[in-house]
Amino acid sequence: MAENYDVIIIGSGPGGYVTAVRSAQLGFKTAIVEREHLGGICLNWGCIPTKALLRSAEILHYAEHADRYGVKIEGSVSPDLKAIVDRSRGVSGRLNGGVGFLMKKNKVDVIWGEARLSKPGEIVVSKTSKKPMEPQHPLPKSVKGEGTYTAKHIILATGARPRALPGIEPDGKLIWTYFEAMVPLEKPKSLLVMGSGAIGIEFASFYRTLGVDVTVVEVMPAVMPVEDAEVSAFAKKQFEKQGMKILLEAKVTKVEKGANSITAHVEMKDGKVEKITADRMISAVGVQGNIENLGLEALGVKTDRGCVVIDGYGRTNVPGLYAIGDVAGPPMLAHKAEHEGVICIEKIANLPGVHALDKLKIPGCTYCNPQVASVGLTEAKAREAGYDIRVGRFQFGANGKAIALGEDQGFIKTIFDKKTGQLLGAHMIGAEVTELIEGFVVAMNLETTEEELMHSVFPHPTLSEMMKESVLDAYGRALNA
Incomplete structure (x- = not known):
């Protein structure tokens, strides 16, 4: 017999777990389903650990230029890559455990596995094919698993994953996504970054500060193309002063792999092709929503360009089914997911004064230098x-x-x-x-x-x-x- 809840949330990233907490606060019997790691990409492989890496790079920068502040450092200053990565993973671990604590504190049931919509108001949870990624804390004994669960309201918060270009798919060794870029076994001497959005530029900034020879390839006419033109132009000058090479209106058309390096064929604006060899390459050409294997097609859930279509309150075209965060489309930001989730659950609770999300009032931040x-x-x-x-x-x-x-x-x-x-x-x-x-x-x-x-x-x-x-x-x- 299926176990029944008022609200079930699929995905425990920032949008999912915050929505679960608010749901419980509003008196709903709430469960959250997770297949891989509490806290989602943001806490484990995105927002938080990247900021820990960038903080280490910032400290290195200050140490290398301590004389500007009247401070003398005897001997050389150099990055300890393993220690930098270990610190970053430790920061993630601390927050990862915090999400588990919040679920327990707010009496939110955690269901471990992969969820699929079997019919309106019902999900079937099967054993996950994913292995919990470090720094996943031991799951509490109260965690539930495989089975059928029902709820009047089901909220999709399944997030997104790195987008891959055909023929230039990341392989985890020579062509990285942000997953591999975050935990390198050794520092590359040279790096090619494909894409100058927030993810690409943050990693370009991190590795350049560590002394890596960095080249950024961007298909648009400006670096960080979503930003104001004056900001983009100023950023480009600052990055180039730091030693980055930035190629605009250029695209990687082909990548040849060597034993321990890649050679990218980069087509310039004038049609000429330049070959650039680097130890590693980061593919940072955006992300796409995790909409597969959820049973959306059978229920007739409307999607567009890889994301679930919703209104300003997270409602899909199927009654009782909602979506928030990255899976519901841009801007794909953790704070947008959190606020979207709160709006969604408060609208479900019919609270007065709940306003639809105004995307023009969502701030965007890039933590480069x-x-x-x-x-x-x-x-x-x-x-x-x-x-x-x-x-x-x-x-x-x-x-x-x-x-x-x-x-x-x-x-x-x-x-x-x-x-x-x-x-x-x-x-x-x-x-x-x-x-x-x-x-x-x-x-x-x-x-x-x-x-x-x-x-x-x-x-x-x-x-x-x-x-x-x-x-x-x-x-x-x-x-x-």
């Missing part, structure tokens, strides 16, 4: 949308805290509707901007205009002062530039 963060419309998109705009900019080089930190390269850019004063977008590049961006996210959610921002008091000396100065600049009132 220098960091990049943004929210809302780029200048080009704002103009395309027909807005008459005001644009403000403020340079890190005019900020006292940035100069004191030795981080004077970067800028903050704000975009306003000239007619209403509405903040349409904010774009930043420089030290710690991934921490600063939330100020503008809050402002946009509160429908703040330039007037409120101008009359807000920002502490001195801080990097955040540049946020206010960029607003003042948009209206010709900058005080320190």
